Amino acid sequence: MAILTKDEAQALLKKVLSYSKADECEVNLNGSNNGNIRYARNAVSTSGGVSQTNLVVSSAFGKKLGVATINELDDASLEKVVRRSEELAQLAPENPEFVSFLGPQKYAESVTFVPATAAITPKLRADAVAQSLQVAKEGKLVAAGYLEDNNGFAAMMNSKGLFAYNTSTNVNFSVTMRTTDGKGSGYATRGYNDITKLDTKAVTKIAAEKGLKSAAAQAIEPGKYTVILEPAAAAVLIENIFFGLDARQADEGRSFLSKPGGKTSLGEKLVDERVTMYSDPLNPELPTSPWAGDGRPQEKVTWIDKGVVKNLTYSRYWAAKKGVKAIPSPDGVIMEGGTKSLDELIKSTKKGILVTRLWYIRNVDPQTLLLTGLTRDGTFYIENGVIKYPIKNFRFNESPVIMLNNLEELGRPERTVSVETNTNYLLPPMKIRDFNFTSLSDAV
Amino acid sequence: MKRREFIQLSGLGIGGMLIPVMGNSIPIPLSLEERLDITQKKKLADVALNTARSMGATYTDVRIGRYLNQFLTTRENKVQNIVNTESFGVGIRVIVNNTWGFASTNIVTEDGIKKSAEKAVAIAKANSKFQSEPVKLAPVKAYGEVVWKTPIEKNPFAVPVSEKVDLLLRANAAALENGANFISSNLFQVNEQKYFASTDGSYIDQDVHRIWPTFTVTTTDKTTGMFKTRQALSAPMGMGYEYMIPKAEDKVQGPEGIILYRNSYDIIEDAMAAARQTKEMLRAKSIEPGKYDLVLEPNHLGLTIHESVGHPLELDRVLGYEANYAGTSFATMEKWKSGHFNYGSNIVNIFADKIQPGSLGAVGYDDEGVKCKQWDLIKDGVLVNYQAIRDQAHILNQNESHGCCYAQSWSDVQFQRMPNVSLSPGKDPYSINEMIRDVEKGIYIAGRGSYSIDQQRYNFQFGGTVFYEIKNGAIAGMVNDVAYQSNTQEFWNSCVKICDEKDYRLFGSFFDGKGQPSQVSAVSHGSSTARFNGINVINTGRTL
Numbered sequence: 001m002a003i004l005t006k007d008e009a010q011a012l013l014k015k016v017l018s019y020s021k022a023d024e025c026e027v028n029l030n031g032s033n034n035g036n037i038r039y040a041r042n043a044v045s046t047s048g049g050v051s052q053t054n055l056v057v058s059s060a061f062g063k064k065l066g067v068a069t070i071n072e073l074d075d076a077s078l079e080k081v082v083r084r085s086e087e088l089a090q091l092a093p094e095n096p097e098f099v100s101f102l103g104p105q106k107y108a109e110s111v112t113f114v115p116a117t118a119a120i121t122p123k124l125r126a127d128a129v130a131q132s133l134q135v136a137k138e139g140k141l142v143a144a145g146y147l148e149d150n151n152g153f154a155a156m157m158n159s160k161g162l163f164a165y166n167t168s169t170n171v172n173f174s175v176t177m178r179t180t181d182g183k184g185s186g187y188a189t190r191g192y193n194d195i196t197k198l199d200t201k202a203v204t205k206i207a208a209e210k211g212l213k214s215a216a217a218q219a220i221e222p223g224k225y226t227v228i229l230e231p232a233a234a235a236v237l238i239e240n241i242f243f244g245l246d247a248r249q250a251d252e253g254r255s256f257l258s259k260p261g262g263k264t265s266l267g268e269k270l271v272d273e274r275v276t277m278y279s280d281p282l283n284p285e286l287p288t289s290p291w292a293g294d295g296r297p298q299e300k301v302t303w304i305d306k307g308v309v310k311n312l313t314y315s316r317y318w319a320a321k322k323g324v325k326a327i328p329s330p331d332g333v334i335m336e337g338g339t340k341s342l343d344e345l346i347k348s349t350k351k352g353i354l355v356t357r358l359w360y361i362r363n364v365d366p367q368t369l370l371l372t373g374l375t376r377d378g379t380f381y382i383e384n385g386v387i388k389y390p391i392k393n394f395r396f397n398e399s400p401v402i403m404l405n406n407l408e409e410l411g412r413p414e415r416t417v418s419v420e421t422n423t424n425y426l427l428p429p430m431k432i433r434d435f436n437f438t439s440l441s442d443a444v
Numbered sequence: 445m446k447r448r449e450f451i452q453l454s455g456l457g458i459g460g461m462l463i464p465v466m467g468n469s470i471p472i473p474l475s476l477e478e479r480l481d482i483t484q485k486k487k488l489a490d491v492a493l494n495t496a497r498s499m500g501a502t503y504t505d506v507r508i509g510r511y512l513n514q515f516l517t518t519r520e521n522k523v524q525n526i527v528n529t530e531s532f533g534v535g536i537r538v539i540v541n542n543t544w545g546f547a548s549t550n551i552v553t554e555d556g557i558k559k560s561a562e563k564a565v566a567i568a569k570a571n572s573k574f575q576s577e578p579v580k581l582a583p584v585k586a587y588g589e590v591v592w593k594t595p596i597e598k599n600p601f602a603v604p605v606s607e608k609v610d611l612l613l614r615a616n617a618a619a620l621e622n623g624a625n626f627i628s629s630n631l632f633q634v635n636e637q638k639y640f641a642s643t644d645g646s647y648i649d650q651d652v653h654r655i656w657p658t659f660t661v662t663t664t665d666k667t668t669g670m671f672k673t674r675q676a677l678s679a680p681m682g683m684g685y686e687y688m689i690p691k692a693e694d695k696v697q698g699p700e701g702i703i704l705y706r707n708s709y710d711i712i713e714d715a716m717a718a719a720r721q722t723k724e725m726l727r728a729k730s731i732e733p734g735k736y737d738l739v740l741e742p743n744h745l746g747l748t749i750h751e752s753v754g755h756p757l758e759l760d761r762v763l764g765y766e767a768n769y770a771g772t773s774f775a776t777m778e779k780w781k782s783g784h785f786n787y788g789s790n791i792v793n794i795f796a797d798k799i800q801p802g803s804l805g806a807v808g809y810d811d812e813g814v815k816c817k818q819w820d821l822i823k824d825g826v827l828v829n830y831q832a833i834r835d836q837a838h839i840l841n842q843n844e845s846h847g848c849c850y851a852q853s854w855s856d857v858q859f860q861r862m863p864n865v866s867l868s869p870g871k872d873p874y875s876i877n878e879m880i881r882d883v884e885k886g887i888y889i890a891g892r893g894s895y896s897i898d899q900q901r902y903n904f905q906f907g908g909t910v911f912y913e914i915k916n917g918a919i920a921g922m923v924n925d926v927a928y929q930s931n932t933q934e935f936w937n938s939c940v941k942i943c944d945e946k947d948y949r950l951f952g953s954f955f956d957g958k959g960q961p962s963q964v965s966a967v968s969h970g971s972s973t974a975r976f977n978g979i980n981v982i983n984t985g986r987t988l
Contacts, residue, residue, distance in 0.1 A: 038768075040764055040767055041763070041765065041767075043575075043576045044574040046857070048857075048961075050855075050961075069529060084528075088528065091606070092523060093523050097522060144764065144765075146768055146960040148960075174768060174769075187768075253666055253669065254664055254671040254673075256988065260666075359771075360896040360897060360898070360899075362895060362896045364894045364927060368987065368988050370986050372894065376899055393898065393903075397982065397984065438905075438982060439903060439905075441898040443902050
């Protein structure tokens with residue numbers, strides 16, 4: 001029952017609105033079928049499926065807002081949740097920052113739904129994992145992995161005539177391959193909207209190769225090194241820039257985009273001129289929803305153009321106060337790159353370190369966006385264009401803003417998954433000079 | 445691991461799409477009514493037990509759960525959101541063919557439960573084809589019909605929303621009046637009403653409460669473009685609203701006028717202090733990197749204990765079940781079996797428990813019906829035990845579960861979760877002032893900050909909330925840009941002094957994540973202020 005068609009969703013939302021007695025009412029409806037299978041120590045450990053529906057009702061009396069949610073959709077429950085949101089609104093103090101709900105909007109035709117992904121069966125999941133386990137068996141390695149797929153819809157309607165609907169699918173897969181003596185470990189992850197693009201055997205082979213090659217790592221001194229970050233490693237650093245694009249924080253003087261004298265970096269050069277980042281809900285490689293959760297259209301937006309900050313995200317309240325367009329936060333971000341493959345980036349490196357994955361990323365200083373974390377599951381020393389030997393893992397302290405000013409070269413972008421947030425991105429592998437490793441770790 | 449969710453929650457804006465909580469919203473008065481009485485729950489639980497048994501299950505447990513949350517979010521003089529949620533349903537876990545199966549439903553009727561029990565049996569049968577290690581359960585006593593409640597004095601859900609919102613707004617005003625530019629404050633209240641029954645002969649009714657007031661104060665300097673933030677020095681607690689009513693005997697005087705809190709919290713006083721301290725931070729000097737003796741206050745040290753002792757001693761992690769996500773552990777079975785692995789110096793005694801009053805982990809029985817207890821993890825510096833549940837105890841050649849099985853809701857399967865993990869106070873009388881007096885070159889750190897640790901829990905880096913330099917036995921002013929890096933075993937072996945029990949108090953982690961799909965749990969860590977010699981401190985200041 002979880003997935004409603006556009007017509008079904010529209011009819012249901014109309015019914016919910018018919019119960020409203022508030023000045024304004026807005027209803028969001030989401031449903032999803034989620035399937036997952038997890039394995040470790042070369043055997044399936046858990047598997048499951050979750051079907052969920054969630055209805056969120058926001059009622060406003062003047063500037064007093066109340067929000068209530070429910071997951072039962074019979075008529076009595078629908079009326080009940082509307083009444084509850086109205087009761088909460090009456091209890092709430094006035095919020096001077098409340099902005100009246102949006103009127104009707106125009107959205108682009110979404111490309112986020114792939115029927116094949118929506119049709120995934122438990123057998124397909126089990127077979128995909130069996131292929132991964134076969135690689136472990138053949139390579140005498142220990143596999144642990146996780147496959148999760150999602151088929152969902154989202155719809156919203158409000159008393160001012162707005163209606164939005166979208167369906168989407170996605171699948172994320174990750175696998176860790178360890179040597180039986182625990183001295184080597186490799187990892188690979190992929191995310192797609194379309195399950196037919198996922199080859200768990202091929203992905204597992206990448207992890208297996210890294211696991212085998214990373215065994216017997218040598219320790220080298222911490223310090224500043226030229227690094228090549230694979231897209232999965234770059235993602236967990238770069239995404240902190242996207243999370244910090246809020247204009248209000250910058251205007252209030254409490255963001256890495258804030259500058260002395262109450263100014264911000266908007267319109268100014270922040271990073272190397274070869275850096276261009278944008279979001280585009282219609283990108284065929286990384287499609288995302290054409291509308292945001294409050295009904296604003298998601299359009300193609302360039303955030304950083306040739307190193308210059310071009311746009312920031314705005315709440316509708318802050319945009320009205322500043323008299324600018326209220327651009328919502330993006331769902332997926334694309335960074336332009338070059339044409340070189342990862343191998344070509346390695347070949348052009350005299351001395352450097354290949355980082356395949358970064359782990360446990362935390363913000364150390366919001367003023368400079370300084371982050372800490374560690375390398376994991378395959379770190380290699382490069383000399384004269386070839387990988388010489390595996391090295392022990394490092395802790396780093398580095399800001400993605402400083403890092404993108406120390407850019408040497410960008411490779412060909414590919415779709416990758418952040419292991420910190422599960423968000424998908426299109427990012428190039430990148431060569432960075434003076435990347436700051438601050439200590440060694442014994443972890444494998 | 446659940447940092448993103450928390451950020452999302454604390455930054456709640458207008459509109460429901462950002463609410464990352466499950467369950468149905470309910471009006472406040474309704475939340476106090478019982479959905480089912482205990483007789484009805486027992487009858488429904490027996491339907492699950494009998495259905496599964498008749499279909500070949502050799503073991504069944506059932507959890508009928510009602511989970512209530514109320515989250516209040518404010519900034520400056522505005523209430524941004526008031527969210528009430530309720531979630532009600534049943535989770536049924538069975539063993540068939542020596543294999544686990546689990547199913548859950550929100551249809552809490554005899555028919556709904558019967559169908560769910562059948563589904564759990566079918567899943568167990570299907571999974572048994574992949575089974576390589578048969579499930580072996582440690583024995584557990586039949587407790588019959590028992591009841592346990594968090595010993596709260598004041599039910600937070602019975603306190604009017606207006607009173608709670610007013611307190612947060614008064615704290616916000618106090619921060620602004622004392623020079624802060626911004627403050628956002630939250631009050632999280634959780635009530636788990638859990639009824640557990642199993643074929644081992646227990647019917648356990650529990651009512652569990654947790655509360656967490658917190659805020660972030662920000663002060664900016666427009667001329668320089670600098671800004672500093674300071675989080676609340678509160679701890680999430682396994683208590684009722686009485687935690688929000690300050691009591692003089694719960695205030696602990698730290699150095700430089702810092703006030704720390706034990707079993708009650710003064711949010712207004714702390715917000716005022718936070719404003720003053722952020723202003724001081726804007727003027728404070730940047731730390732000179734190098735080796736320092738660290739004096740770590742319990743509301744800071746708790747997070748270090750959590751990451752460097754709590755997580756590495758989870759048995760499933762040690763065995764490799766978390767290898768693809770959280771990682772494995774340096775604290776291998778070989779090290780434990782040797783009987784002389786020096787995790788820390790000989791004054792380091794670290795115990796696990798699910799019973800400390802006021803702690804987030806405290807319950808009468810865990811989510812598989814095992815009576816909770818206390819046990820040693822590190823004794824006189826030596827690793828002596830792990831955290832294990834019923835199906836893991838045999839791996840340690842032990843015949844009793846530790847009672848630390850937990851599920852975040854009725855709809856999720858229960859698994860091994862971290863209990864409270866705490867550092868025993870020093871045996872001899874020793875105060876914080878005496879500790880500072882004995883340090884020549886050091887840093888006093890209070891409150892939690894940035895934290896990161898590798899996937900086997902060797903190398904870590906921690907920041908804090910406030911830092912004071914110690915020179916020749918006295919505080920020499922506030923410092924900025926401090927983070928310390930160490931290795932777990934080296935760090936705990938550098939522990940040379942621990943204050944006595946008078947300084948003992950709890951730190952808490954409200955949204956600790958584990959597993960794929962991830963589940964959250966809440967856990968406390970007790971300690972007294974402790975001293976660690978010669979720890980590497982780095983300077984985290986940069987310019988863009």
